[in-house]
Amino acid sequence: MKVLRFGRRRRAAITALVAATLVAGGLALAAPASAYKLNGCRFSGTAPGISVYNGAIIAKYVTATSAGMSRWNAKALGPTFLSVTSSSARKVLVTGWNSAESYYAVTSGSCSSGIWSGTVTFTWNDTTVHSFSVTALRTIATHEFGHTLGIADIAQAANCSGTKRVMEQGPNKWSCDWGTEPWTDDINGVKYIY
Amino acid sequence: MARRMIAAAGASLLAVTLGACGSSTVVADAPGFDVPERTNESGRYVSVDGAVPMSIDELAAESSLVVAGTFVEEVETTSEGDIIGQGGDPGGLPLVLWSFTVDRVVDGAESLAGTTIQVTQAPGVEGYTASASEGLEAVVFLNQYPGTDVYAVAGLGAGVLADTEDGLRAANATTEDLRRDVAAHDTLDAVASIAAG
Numbered sequence: 001m002k003v004l005r006f007g008r009r010r011r012a013a014i015t016a017l018v019a020a021t022l023v024a025g026g027l028a029l030a031a032p033a034s035a036y037k038l039n040g041c042r043f044s045g046t047a048p049g050i051s052v053y054n055g056a057i058i059a060k061y062v063t064a065t066s067a068g069m070s071r072w073n074a075k076a077l078g079p080t081f082l083s084v085t086s087s088s089a090r091k092v093l094v095t096g097w098n099s100a101e102s103y104y105a106v107t108s109g110s111c112s113s114g115i116w117s118g119t120v121t122f123t124w125n126d127t128t129v130h131s132f133s134v135t136a137l138r139t140i141a142t143h144e145f146g147h148t149l150g151i152a153d154i155a156q157a158a159n160c161s162g163t164k165r166v167m168e169q170g171p172n173k174w175s176c177d178w179g180t181e182p183w184t185d186d187i188n189g190v191k192y193i194y
Numbered sequence: 195m196a197r198r199m200i201a202a203a204g205a206s207l208l209a210v211t212l213g214a215c216g217s218s219t220v221v222a223d224a225p226g227f228d229v230p231e232r233t234n235e236s237g238r239y240v241s242v243d244g245a246v247p248m249s250i251d252e253l254a255a256e257s258s259l260v261v262a263g264t265f266v267e268e269v270e271t272t273s274e275g276d277i278i279g280q281g282g283d284p285g286g287l288p289l290v291l292w293s294f295t296v297d298r299v300v301d302g303a304e305s306l307a308g309t310t311i312q313v314t315q316a317p318g319v320e321g322y323t324a325s326a327s328e329g330l331e332a333v334v335f336l337n338q339y340p341g342t343d344v345y346a347v348a349g350l351g352a353g354v355l356a357d358t359e360d361g362l363r364a365a366n367a368t369t370e371d372l373r374r375d376v377a378a379h380d381t382l383d384a385v386a387s388i389a390a391g
């Protein structure tokens with residue numbers, strides 16, 4: 001086996017490089033010390049005002065929608081949701097209809113190079129949620145506004161022993177009762193984006 | 195050799211640094227952590243959130259029609275807004291309509307036996323499981339868009355049970371519970387019994 005011999009300077013340089021690599025590597029590994037996921041789209045700026053227009057939907061959805069906005073605003077993360085009464089001023093349109101699909105709600109929009117372009121739409125499915133409690137509707141609204149901010153669904157664990165996240169999606173969505181507010185992991189996701 | 199090692203270490207350091215500081219995908223990974231990704235997308239983003247079925251019984255409860263038949267071909271790409279009659283803004287879910295020949299009605303409107311209906315799929319949508327393919331024989335749990343011959347698959351797409359040589363399979367089930375339940379009730383008669391429930 002050939003033994004490599006390095007001079008003192010070269011050995012020091014290599015040691016420094018390896019150390020720097022390990023430190024940088026450690027930072028890179030440590031940076032996402034959470035499990036949030038990004039959906040790839042966000043509003044521009046670090047503290048955008050996000051105008052939300054409630055479009056012709058019934059009162060309990062309006063109430064739940066307001067709760068969802070307030071819960072995110074209460075975390076003071078930079079982006080702020082604002083209710084507007086003019087449809088033309090909207091960045092987010094909240095609406096509803098009767099769908100034959102099984103979803104409770106859909107969030108959709110187009111983005112260009114990671115920035116929402118045009119209106120982001122949050123649509124309630126009255127077919128599936130019309131009999132839901134106010135608490136459940138608020139959970140859904142908080143989750144959907146998380147999507148508008150740029151964070152994606154997290155597959156839910158088989159039980160409720162894991163990290164609390166309002167962005168979890170799975171069979172234990174209701175039994176875990178994690179929809180009452182954005183939790184640390186959700187907040188970290190939004191902080192990462194903005 | 196030493197120069198090559200230094201160059202390799204430098205390249206590695208540069209890659210890690212760029213990965214940590216850049217606005218593009220963070221490449222680090224660690225057991226138990228999903229790292230941030232998709233930070234700079236272009237295109238349409240759609241996410242559906244809803245009940246995740248864990249059993250055939252839940253699929254049956256979510257649907258008004260259960261049929262056995264064959265996916266024939268893609269017919270049309272459309273949007274849910276167009277199907278509902280509220281096209282434009284918002285368009286809602288982007289959907290692909292598949293033609294589906296109904297061989298047998300397991301539960302629901304018997305008159306559909308022998309007809310061809312249209313079944314929706316939402317490929318590429320976060321939270322939706324699309325599984326239709328040409329010639330796929332399956333038992334499908336459906337709900338009708340009122341006033342149309344278009345039907346949506348229950349369970350955010352999970353209500354397609356493929357009819358395989360080994361029996362019915364929930365090949366794309368989003369929960370292991372559903373996969374196990376279908377494997378334990380892998381015949382048309384067993385599913386019919388549960389659906390009639």
